[in-house]
Amino acid sequence: MKHIISVLVENKFGSLNRVAAMFSARGFNLESISIGETEDTEISRMTIVTRGEDQIISQVLKQLNRLVDTIKVTDLTRQPHVERELLLMTLKLSKTVQHEIFELITVFKGKVVDIKQKSITIEVIGSPDKINTTIDIFRPYGIKELARSGAVAIHRGE
Amino acid sequence: MHSSGQTLNGSEIFFECLRREHVEYIFGYPGGSLLKVYETLHEVKDIHHILVRHEQGATHMAEGYARATGKPGVVLVTSGPGATNTVTGIANAYMDSSPMVVFTGQVPSSLIGNDAFQEADIVGITRPITKHNFLVKDVRELAITIRKAFFLATTGRPGPVLVDMPKDILNSSCVFDFPETVDIRGFKPTFKCHINQVEKAAQKIARAKRPLLYIGGGVISAEASEELRTLAIQQNIPVTMTLQGLGAFPGNHPLSMGMLGMHGTYWANQAVNKCDLLIAVGARFDDRVTGKVDTFAPQAYKIHNDIDPTNVDKNIKVDLPIVGDAKNFLATLLEVMPEKKENREPWLAEINAWREQCPLTYSSEDDALRTEFVIDEVSRQTGGNAVVVTDVGQHQMWTSQFYTFINPRSIITSGGLGTMGFGLPAAIGAAFGIKDRPVVLFCGDGGFMMNVQELVTAVHNKMPVKIFLINNSFLGMVRQWQELFHQEKYSFTDLGDSNPDFVKVAEAFGCKALKAENPESARQAITEALAYNDGPILVDFRVVKKDMVFPMVPAGGSISDMLLARLNPKTMV
Numbered sequence: 001m002k003h004i005i006s007v008l009v010e011n012k013f014g015s016l017n018r019v020a021a022m023f024s025a026r027g028f029n030l031e032s033i034s035i036g037e038t039e040d041t042e043i044s045r046m047t048i049v050t051r052g053e054d055q056i057i058s059q060v061l062k063q064l065n066r067l068v069d070t071i072k073v074t075d076l077t078r079q080p081h082v083e084r085e086l087l088l089m090t091l092k093l094s095k096t097v098q099h100e101i102f103e104l105i106t107v108f109k110g111k112v113v114d115i116k117q118k119s120i121t122i123e124v125i126g127s128p129d130k131i132n133t134t135i136d137i138f139r140p141y142g143i144k145e146l147a148r149s150g151a152v153a154i155h156r157g158e
Numbered sequence: 159m160h161s162s163g164q165t166l167n168g169s170e171i172f173f174e175c176l177r178r179e180h181v182e183y184i185f186g187y188p189g190g191s192l193l194k195v196y197e198t199l200h201e202v203k204d205i206h207h208i209l210v211r212h213e214q215g216a217t218h219m220a221e222g223y224a225r226a227t228g229k230p231g232v233v234l235v236t237s238g239p240g241a242t243n244t245v246t247g248i249a250n251a252y253m254d255s256s257p258m259v260v261f262t263g264q265v266p267s268s269l270i271g272n273d274a275f276q277e278a279d280i281v282g283i284t285r286p287i288t289k290h291n292f293l294v295k296d297v298r299e300l301a302i303t304i305r306k307a308f309f310l311a312t313t314g315r316p317g318p319v320l321v322d323m324p325k326d327i328l329n330s331s332c333v334f335d336f337p338e339t340v341d342i343r344g345f346k347p348t349f350k351c352h353i354n355q356v357e358k359a360a361q362k363i364a365r366a367k368r369p370l371l372y373i374g375g376g377v378i379s380a381e382a383s384e385e386l387r388t389l390a391i392q393q394n395i396p397v398t399m400t401l402q403g404l405g406a407f408p409g410n411h412p413l414s415m416g417m418l419g420m421h422g423t424y425w426a427n428q429a430v431n432k433c434d435l436l437i438a439v440g441a442r443f444d445d446r447v448t449g450k451v452d453t454f455a456p457q458a459y460k461i462h463n464d465i466d467p468t469n470v471d472k473n474i475k476v477d478l479p480i481v482g483d484a485k486n487f488l489a490t491l492l493e494v495m496p497e498k499k500e501n502r503e504p505w506l507a508e509i510n511a512w513r514e515q516c517p518l519t520y521s522s523e524d525d526a527l528r529t530e531f532v533i534d535e536v537s538r539q540t541g542g543n544a545v546v547v548t549d550v551g552q553h554q555m556w557t558s559q560f561y562t563f564i565n566p567r568s569i570i571t572s573g574g575l576g577t578m579g580f581g582l583p584a585a586i587g588a589a590f591g592i593k594d595r596p597v598v599l600f601c602g603d604g605g606f607m608m609n610v611q612e613l614v615t616a617v618h619n620k621m622p623v624k625i626f627l628i629n630n631s632f633l634g635m636v637r638q639w640q641e642l643f644h645q646e647k648y649s650f651t652d653l654g655d656s657n658p659d660f661v662k663v664a665e666a667f668g669c670k671a672l673k674a675e676n677p678e679s680a681r682q683a684i685t686e687a688l689a690y691n692d693g694p695i696l697v698d699f700r701v702v703k704k705d706m707v708f709p710m711v712p713a714g715g716s717i718s719d720m721l722l723a724r725l726n727p728k729t730m731v
Contacts, residue, residue: 009344010344014281014285017282017285018285021285021286022286025286055471055475058471059468059471059472062467062468062470063468065467066466066467066468067344068289068290068310068342068344068345069290069344070344071343071344
């Protein structure tokens with residue numbers, strides 16, 4: 001099953017590489033990985049989405065913990081958490097479908113970030129599942145380009 | 159010795175830190191990016207630099223030294239090719255959890271990434287084969303980085319750590335400050351075992367009718383042999399060991415069952431198959447040990463103690479995981495063991511019956527010279543007191559079977575990575591660390607050639623290594639698999655036509671050399687070699703070409719299904 005893992009790592013060059021290399025060296029599945037600084041500039045938070053049986057996930061967590069640059073590893077999957085992904089997507093634009101596209105943007109609570117004669121760039125924020133659905137729904141209109149941030153996640157507060 | 163507060167350059171800081179880490183030997187090779195270090199080294203009298211002839215040799219020497227002494231081995235090599243030549247040795251130390259610190263020179267910081275002369279991204283290259291590695295970017299970070307490197311290499315599960323030092327860092331200066339303590343927030347190994355888990359283990363042990371201790375190299379790293387011996391004897395539990403665990407329990411004790419696994423003893427593997435309780439300590443359920451995992455110790459409740467949590471439930475799901483130091487585990491266990499215990503005599507009798515049914519034997523009918531005889535004879539003549547180093551292959555497995563290891567830190571061998579060429583440099587390194595016991599190397603003719611250049615290092619430093627060359631003119635273990643599983647297609651394993659005259663090779667290096675072609679001359683040569691201490695001595699044992707190591711569990715087979723002899727390979731027991 002899908003797991004979302006939050007990892008606090010030292011904010012040093014090579015930390016991301018160590019984590020990514022460990023996944024490939026041990027043959028673990030890596031759906032997405034995102035990283036950014038935290039409130040403490042010496043620490044970065046990595047959000048990793050992976051899939052596997054319980055025994056594999058337990059190895060993933062232990063192997064992550066074993067890396068010297070990792071400070072804390074939390075499997076958020078079964079804990080209250082908020083998970084978001086950002087999608088940026090440029091679509092073909094024509095008079096005939098313009099209205100439908102705008103309606104769908106409203107449905108998905110998206111935003112128009114750029115618009116040109118023949119194209120429109122939108123942003124959508126949501127869970128990775130919602131992002132998948134968004135892409136599926138917009139695909140028939142002609143996706144010129146898309147970029148996904150990968151999931152970021154955090155514990156829900158007390 | 160410099161003191162903290164003085165202004166020193168990077169090279170001076172480097173040696174000052176090594177001094178404070180109590181480093182006796184550096185195994186190294188100079189080069190462009192290390193010129194400043196070697197300039198400083200010229201004046202250093204209290205740390206001995208051993209000049210190798212290939213950087214791979216330096217890493218294996220450092221590992222041999224580390225395994226023999228328990229202290230971290232130290233390597234110093236230049237950037238680029240010097241650094242990349244250490245890769246195999248680092249990977250070897252990583253797989254076998256040997257403490258090692260490798261220092262590599264690097265091109266000046268301003269040139270990193272520019273494809274400069276003798277530049278290689280050694281930190282990138284060695285990331286997956288080191289416990290951790292560092293690129294020093296500021297001379298003020300050098301001392302703390304070296305401190306961290308030694309701390310990481312020797313704390314928890316030992317392993318290799320690499321420190322990459324750009325040339326400009328070694329040339330620039332700062333105020334020297336050696337941190338006495340080091341705290342790495344992402345590195346907190348669990349030493350103390352959870353008491354509830356240990357108590358549970360004690361209850362299981364007390365109630366077990368057919369318990370078995372499965373002991374790995376972790377018991378030796380943790381210096382826990384004494385506790386193991388007390389536990390096994392007090393509780394009357396038989397002990398089987400992995401290749402790296404040999405010597406953790408005395409091989410001449412009736413409770414010792416020798417090695418388990420692919421080339422383990424018949425009785426050890428049968429005991430695994432039939433035990434009701436398996437107590438794994440400092441071992442990692444390697445595929446060479448378990449064979450087919452589904453049928454490994456099928457009746458046993460499994461307890462697993464290891465310092466590295468990733469080893470637990472990695473290959474085999476266990477019933478009672480206990481993360482922590484092996485010495486802590488065994489000592490705590492001894493404290494909490496209940497008085498009452500099961501009668502284990504029927505179990506030991508069963509094991510002894512297997513031992514009698516299929517003992518380790520070898521043919522001595524003809525006058526041919528066999529590896530088993532050589533190892534048996536060396537074991538007898540040294541009384542099991544030697545530090546035995548091996549290379550990789552048939553002779554290595556025969557060593558596990560026919561050398562009786564009495565003490566810990568007596569076998570130094572490449573287990574995890576299986577590195578041919580490991581033996582000779584590792585034996586030299588061991589000899590630097592151990593002066594009061596003979597250092598004996600068993601090495602095949604294939605592996606010997608892979609680092610033969612280190613004979614110079616042995617001769618130059620007058621290291622009294624007994625090089626017992628097991629020369630069957632074949633890559634014997636590959637040949638064995640070709641015979642058993644690849645329709646006897648002896649593809650590129652016959653070295654008979656291309657091998658050099660090893661006696662002449664040794665003599666050309668200035669090494670004393672003997673040749674033995676039958677059991678009697680072998681016996682004499684062993685006696686002569688063991689008595690010779692004026693430098694290395696090589697004995698070229700011309701052993702029979704086609705002997706095979708048995709018992710054998712075919713790869714992926716169940717360890718209960720062992721091949722016992724070549725004549726009838728289809729007869730499985």
